[in-house]
């Protein structure tokens with residue numbers, strides 16, 4: 001068989017021979033980073049809500065103590081996972097769980113990978129969401145409280161939807177970071193894009209060509225995701241127009257208002 | 265006149281922020297149907313008092329009784345807060361919801377009403393404040409006066425027994441003050457129990473049946489508007505009134 005002699009020759013050759021590997025790797029990378037971001041986001045919401053539980057002067061002491069312990073634990077979680085590299089977390093969790101017998105040879109590695117990305121992202125998200133909560137006017141929470149909503153109800157219905165809207169760019173950024181940084185999970189041999197690329201490169205020792213392809217794939221992923229998130233952000237702003245109901249029964253009398261045309 | 269039923273009893277209420285005492289030993293009763301205005305200089309503790317009554321601020325001492333039961337131990341917090349509603353100076357409409365959702369949300373989450381009942385009730389009160397046509401608008405698309413009227417409808421939709429107002433017209437342009445005051449006037453006529461912090465002296469004089477003058481965290485004077493406005497007993501009340509009335 002004649003081997004290619006130019007860069008593009010090699011790229012074409014490798015794509016044809018290992019297209020499948022690239023595709024599978026890309027799929028796995030997307031799966032891990034998307035699931036990890038979503039679960040991390042949910043962890044972040046939970047942590048941020050737990051950290052903001054209010055206490056009153058009539059709150060029983062044991063409950064207050066418990067709440068403080070919980071806060072300390074959550075702070076430790078956030079500090080540890082933000083303060084160490086994910087590649088190290090992956091090693092500690094994977095081999096730690098292995099030694100402890102929590103996972104075995106039969107455990108699918110992607111599950112472990114998603115767990116690691118989720119819990120790592122959760123720590124970052126908790127802080128991002130805390131910032132988002134601070135960005136929401138205090139009056140919103142107070143108004144919810146003033147009509148009798150509990151902490152959880154007011155967070156879920158009023159504060160968090162607004163907080164999340166304000167931090168959408170940061171949330172999107174976490175997803176993009178996860179697409180790229182899930183590559184470090186090749187250390188636990190999960191078949192994501194980087195791991196697959198290494199296998200593809202090894203056969204003909206064409207590291208430059210293979211990883212040039214890999215770089216382009218990562219770039220396409222992050223670029224597309226960024227655009228999609230921008231679209232979602234715009235959607236979340238809500239309709240710019242509204243309809244004045246001239247009469248409850250006669251829809252013909254409705255007038256649609258475009259704010260940009262509104263006086264004042 | 266027959267004896268009116270006492271709804272709220274504020275008893276020796278204290279509030280400190282750090283070492284600063286903002287409310288000192290505040291005591292008064294509110295009877296059903298009372299329309300009470302609280303007046304006083306800036307910083308005298310009027311907002312803090314309302315916020316303590318609704319538990320947006322934790323009192324440092326004293327007690328609040330609602331229908332004779334301790335508001336903190338005798339009532340579930342959410343239940344108490346839904347019965348003692350609050351209207352804010354800065355409206356605080358939920359900006360992630362439409363006008364209608366603003367009124368529906370609390371009813372469904374707190375009072376567990378179904379959507380149909382909650383919607384009907386919301387539209388009833390939105391209509392009452394003249395905002396039914398705007399039910400699909402978002403708060404950002406409304407004027408200040410419109411926002412405040414929606415905020416009042418949102419509070420009313422919870423069927424409160426007492427409504428607290430903290431300077432409901434202070435953030436409004438002058439031409440919008442009237443529309444909000446006229447809604448409040450209707451509510452007073454309708455027999456709603458209200459506790460209103462206001463700088464609108466003519467409103468206090470005409471609509472309230474009781475005026476409380478606060479000074480430096482204390483109730484300095486408490487009486488019928490006719491007494492307070494025409495023959496105040498205390499020098500500081502006189503001094504305050506002369507300052508605000510000839511504006």
Ligand SMILES: Nc1ncnc2c1ncn2[C@@H]1O[C@H](COP(=O)(O)OP(=O)(O)OP(=O)(O)O)[C@@H](O)[C@H]1O
Pocket residue numbers: 281286304305306307308309310311312313
């Ligand atoms: N969260 C807080 N922390 C510390 N001090 C506060 C806080 N809220 C209010 N205060 C202080 O309490 C005092 C009373 O404030 P409050 O807002 O109740 O006055 P007010 O009578 O409503 O004044 P205004 O007419 O300007 O609204 C002020 O000295 C204020 O600085």
Ligand SMILES: [Mg+2]
Pocket residue numbers: 310311312430431
């Ligand atoms: Mg005030």
